[in-house]
Amino acid sequence: GAVVSQHPSRVICKSGTSVKIECRSLDFQATTMFWYRQFPKQSLMLMATSNEGSKATYEQGVEKDKFLINHASLTLSTLTVTSAHPEDSSFYICSATGDTNTEAFFGQGTRLTVV
């Protein structure tokens, strides 16, 4: 299957700083990318959907000014957690789909810890 690479896999940052997470499709063009957040022992909750070259669509309750999403190319989307606080600590996972593919391929996830 197609490969989606997410980087970094783990990051620890200080409260008040910003963190950028990258999601890359390595062998296909990802017209749509999704960002999920997973709290401990819970399911994945969709945060936003991004289409290449367009503004991301955020789910209700997700602060777009706090979670900045950029999808500037067909192989890269980034999620920036701005002014991170301990409550932002979580597991963030991206997925991507291509033009002719109804299957979403997932990255490995990023464990963010804000101290």
Add this chain to the structure above:
Amino acid sequence: AQSVTQPDIHITVSEGASLELRCNYSYGATPYLFWYVQSPGQGLQLLLKYFSGDTLVQGIKGFEAEFKRSQSSFNLRKPSVHWSDAAEYFCAVSSGYSTLTFGKGTMLLVSP
């Protein structure tokens, strides 16, 4: 709105025994259905998917699932569980290109 229910939060199965994980969905049209597995601290690995056709779907690692429209179910099965199958399993539904809606997951524990 689409939704997925996984009624079992935890399931414990003896190694070598059979397994069935339940999944019920709510969706207005013909859904695309998925089962994913997640090991601790890892991303999601697709086990199998149903889009159309044969309602019994074979996946990786010896897993299979059966789509039953009348019951709105897509239960995951494996005839003989291995210790390495211990993980969390997520059922998901989508309408194709749109986003996946996940169930809350079922944690599988395998006893010796």
